[in-house]
Amino acid sequence: MAEGGRPLRIWAVSDGRAGIEAQALGLAEAVARIRPALITPKRIGWSHGLGRLPWRLIPPGAQAGDPVGPPYPDIWIAAGRATLPLSTRMLKRAAGKTFVVQTQDPKAPLDRFDLVIPPEHDQLSGPNVFPILGAPNRITPERLAVEHARFAEQLDALPRPRVAVIVGGRSRAHDLPRGKAAEMAAGIARSVNAAGGSVMVSFTRRTPAPAREAMTATLAGLPGVIWDGTGENPYFAYLAAADAILVTEDSTNLATDAAATGRPIFVLPMQGHSAKLARFHAELARRGVAAPFVGDLTSAPYPPLVETDRAARELLRRYDGSP
CATH class of the missing domain: 3.40.50.2000 (Glycogen Phosphorylase B;)
Structure with a gap:
């Protein structure tokens, strides 16, 4: 729960493309399976073709799509390059009251985020990096x-x-x-x-x-x-x-x-x-x-991959301030 025993407020932020949005929503939904939460999807874009520029050069005021302004959520979970002009500034804009999470390798300074959850194959490391096998998803x-x-x-x-x-x-x-x-x-x-x-x-x-x-x-x-x-x-x-x-x-x-x-x-x-x-x-x-694939359609059984749930547990552990 957040302060006062209310459900956590989580924004799942993306450009709305199915595969990208699924990462943000999947991780948010996994958090909500552990702790009561209200999830709000946010689909954003950038006017005048500015989204093609490096994130540092995109002014937040050019943001289009769903409104992104105060009151900010308890947890911000974002996926995709289009979210970086906002994600990289959210710690400052929310005065540290929003826990900022980015999936994938943001290719931005890691200290702009509370937690980064990239795929293992990106070989990203850092004190606030929690790699997983594959990407967060919505499958249960x-x-x-x-x-x-x-x-x-x-x-x-x-x-x-x-x-x-x-x-x-x-x-x-x-x-x-x-x-x-x-x-x-x-x-x-x-x-x-x-x-x-x-x-x-x-x-x-x-x-x-x-x-x-x-x-x-x-x-x-x-x-x-x-x-x-x-x-x-x-x-x-x-x-x-x-x-x-x-x-x-x-x-x-x-x-x-x-x-x-x-x-x-x-x-x-x-x-x-x-x-x-x-x-x-x-x-x-x-x-x-x-x-x-070499023609065979059978293989030995394996435990279903549940990396999204593992990432959600780590997110909440860090959100709660556990060492």
């Missing part, structure tokens, strides 16, 4: 069960093994051109056909249209469903209903989400390379959580 057993139930009529009749195929796309380090996507889909189809199973396919906003088309052309011939981006998003239901999960190698979020289920995870190679993500996938493999 309860949420998976609820989302599965919402789509059960569509998914439970699919032949097993049910294979969730979660496809990212273009990033700074990776790409998924049509030829690579077609090759990827052909490998998936061979394995699913051999196992007598089905697919549940979800693309992301970063999946290039030619890659989406190439994969759909092949995977549509299998039993299963391919979400076309309209209607309610079945992403969490696909994870919950899956007997195995295939994720592309370009995203920390996708693999972390999958690892929260405890289901076998296989990583799909793309065009390009990231040393940081290679370290991440190597650690997942070391822990028996994930392996490169």
Whole structure:
């Protein structure tokens, strides 16, 4: 509880993009599972294209989107580059009365934050740094069960093994051109056909249209469903209903989400390379959580990854002033 026994007031601050917002909200929700809290999402942007500038050069007065002003929250949890012009100034603006948390590597002076929670593969260290494997997320057993139930009529009749195929796309380090996507889909189809199973396919906003088309052309011939981006998003239901999960190698979020289920995870190679993500996938493999996709759809069980809860406990320990 905060002062006077009231619930903690937490702001989850991001630019509103799904993957970024999920980190801030996921950590805030994990805190609220431990201690009563009221969570307010804040989606911010920067006017006149100023968001493309280095954070030091962006004046806070140019902030757009949801209002960010006093009374400030007890805990500020922010994710993403767009939040840095505010996060780096929040300790001063709130006169030290707001506990300021930043996920990811902020690439800013660490003394501007009370706590930084980056992925281990960023190799960031410091007295106020608490690295975790992967990224904070919003997945809990309860949420998976609820989302599965919402789509059960569509998914439970699919032949097993049910294979969730979660496809990212273009990033700074990776790409998924049509030829690579077609090759990827052909490998998936061979394995699913051999196992007598089905697919549940979800693309992301970063999946290039030619890659989406190439994969759909092949995977549509299998039993299963391919979400076309309209209607309610079945992403969490696909994870919950899956007997195995295939994720592309370009995203920390996708693999972390999958690892929260405890289901076998296989990583799909793309065009390009990231040393940081290679370290991440190597650690997942070391822990028996994930392996490169080579056609097999079975692996040994592992405990679901609960790094978000671990980070939330550390956040509250530091918020309470424990040494």
